[in-house]
Structure formats: C-alpha cells, structure tokens
Amino acid sequence: QLSDRRSHASQLRMKSIANLASDTPQQKRRRRGQDEDTFGMDDNDWSIYKEISKEEDAWEEEEEHSQLKEYETKLLRYDPTFLPEHTFDAKNSVKNSLLFMFTRGVAPPYDPEDFAQIHQLHVNIERIRVPEALFQPSILGLDQAGIVETFGDIISRFNEEQRKKMVQSVFITGGHTQTPGLLNRLNISLRSILPAGSPLKIIHAKDPVLDAWHGAAMWARTNDFKNHV
Known part of the structure; x- marks a missing residue:
C-alpha cells in the first residue's frame, strides 16, 4: 500500500516526513474555507518519499550483508565443505560473472598482468x-x-x-x-x-x-x- 503514491497511507507517511523536516509543521486539520489538502499528490512530495525509502532499503541491505558475512566466517572456520569460493562475495565477483567467463575464459585463471593473456583472442560462438x-x-x-x-x-x-x-x-x-x-x-x-x-x-x-x-x-x-x- 505504501508503494501507491495516491493511497491514504502513503500520503500520511509523506506528510509526517515533511513535518519532521519543516520548521513550521503543517496542521493536522485544514481550516474552514481552505482548499482541500492534496499533500502527497505532487511529484516533489513523492520524490522525497522515494529518496528516504531508498536510504532505508540500503541500510537494511547493508545490515543483512554484514550478518551474512558473520555467518560465512563461522562456516569457513567450522565447516570443511564450505570454501571461500562459496561465499556471497566470491559468487558475485566480476571474475565469476558469465560475461567475464565468456570473454576471458575459465582456464587458466585470468591474470590481468599476464601479457600473453591480455592479447588472447577468445573464440566462442x-x-x-x-x-x-x-x-x-x-x-x-x-x-x-x-x-x-x-x-x-x-x-x-x-x-x-x-x-x-x-x-x-x-x-x-x-x-x-x-x-x-x-x-x-x-x-x-x-x-x-x-x-x-x-x-x-x-x-x-x-x-x-x-x-x-x-x-x-x-x-x-x-x-x-x-x-x-
């Protein structure tokens, strides 16, 4: 529901965020004769909400990654079948990507300082x-x-x-x-x-x-x- 910019929940959350950042918070109730409160319907309001959401997501991902590394450290210490190449960082390394293997090959391991490997022409399709x-x-x-x-x-x-x-x-x-x-x-x-x-x-x-x-x-x-x- 929060992902819908026109939903009531999204508008309330954005209003709270704006009030916290503002020196003159908006009143909860509009006075008689004023126009209808359309806070949250404007693109600028929505962009603020998205920026804060991104920061929250990034913080959560960083925390999860830190916890994962802690688990992997324990596995490397106590589980003989769990090797460094099984870790999350190793599997997501650029050198292990399909595109890297496609252009550089898998054997021998690519050495960027090896003059011969730098000038190799890998033929695929x-x-x-x-x-x-x-x-x-x-x-x-x-x-x-x-x-x-x-x-x-x-x-x-x-x-x-x-x-x-x-x-x-x-x-x-x-x-x-x-x-x-x-x-x-x-x-x-x-x-x-x-x-x-x-x-x-x-x-x-x-x-x-x-x-x-x-x-x-x-x-x-x-x-x-x-x-x-």
Whole structure:
C-alpha cells in the first residue's frame, strides 16, 4: 500500500516526513474555507518519499550483508565443505560473472598482468557463426541467398531427369569445406528441399585446399585456354 503514491497511507507517511523536516509543521486539520489538502499528490512530495525509502532499503541491505558475512566466517572456520569460493562475495565477483567467463575464459585463471593473456583472442560462438554464413548470409548483414537456396534455384532450371543426375554428383571443394560437420549439415539441408527419396550424393574433393588450383593449372595447359587469352 505504501508503494501507491495516491493511497491514504502513503500520503500520511509523506506528510509526517515533511513535518519532521519543516520548521513550521503543517496542521493536522485544514481550516474552514481552505482548499482541500492534496499533500502527497505532487511529484516533489513523492520524490522525497522515494529518496528516504531508498536510504532505508540500503541500510537494511547493508545490515543483512554484514550478518551474512558473520555467518560465512563461522562456516569457513567450522565447516570443511564450505570454501571461500562459496561465499556471497566470491559468487558475485566480476571474475565469476558469465560475461567475464565468456570473454576471458575459465582456464587458466585470468591474470590481468599476464601479457600473453591480455592479447588472447577468445573464440566462442564465432566458431559456429562463420560457417553458418554459408547457409544464412543474413547473419553477416548480406542480402544474398545461401548455398542451399542457390542450389535449389540452379536445379529448378532443369527438367526432372536432369535434376536426378545432377543431385548424384554434388562436388564440394575449398578449404572451408574441411569445417567439422559441414558436409553433414549440407547433406541434411539439401535433402530438405529435394523430393523424398532423391538419390543425393555429395562428393568431397581429395585436396579441397589446392584442387581448384590444380584444375586451373590443367586447364591453362590446354589449347582452349590459349584461345581465351
């Protein structure tokens, strides 16, 4: 009820607070002919009440925290299972926060004076987001089709017989195709846009890093290449 600024209890409490702080306390009863007493309805009156309430809450929290530390001191002395890292201060330490662990890691313990640790680059969700950009370029802010959507658009331009042959020879190359789990993800995603039972076969290059270069080198030695130069 006290949290409601328009309640009778709140107005009485604020009036008492103001009377204590004022050199000329307001009278309890208004005289005949005076306007209605609206103390507590004004924002300034309410702000005073909130400030005092905050001070009271802060004092209570400080007292509770002091009592908690006293209990923890006794537990540390007599309970062998209660360790310093179990205390309230330790659990609420910045170093134990989820954000700190996310940016600094959990092992080894972060040492702000260690030059090597200061310049470490901790990779978290980036390991997943980087290859996922092949499927969802939008996560990088690119308004482009992903690899699965592009695949579907290409095979849709051919007839059914041609599509069956094409899906049996999906060749994957490039260094990024060595990302663990990428081929399995691609297989699942491609099957989701193909008719049920389609004979999908994904072929991974033996040397995905250099296969493209070897292919270009072989083509460069042909007469066809010379005609294009």
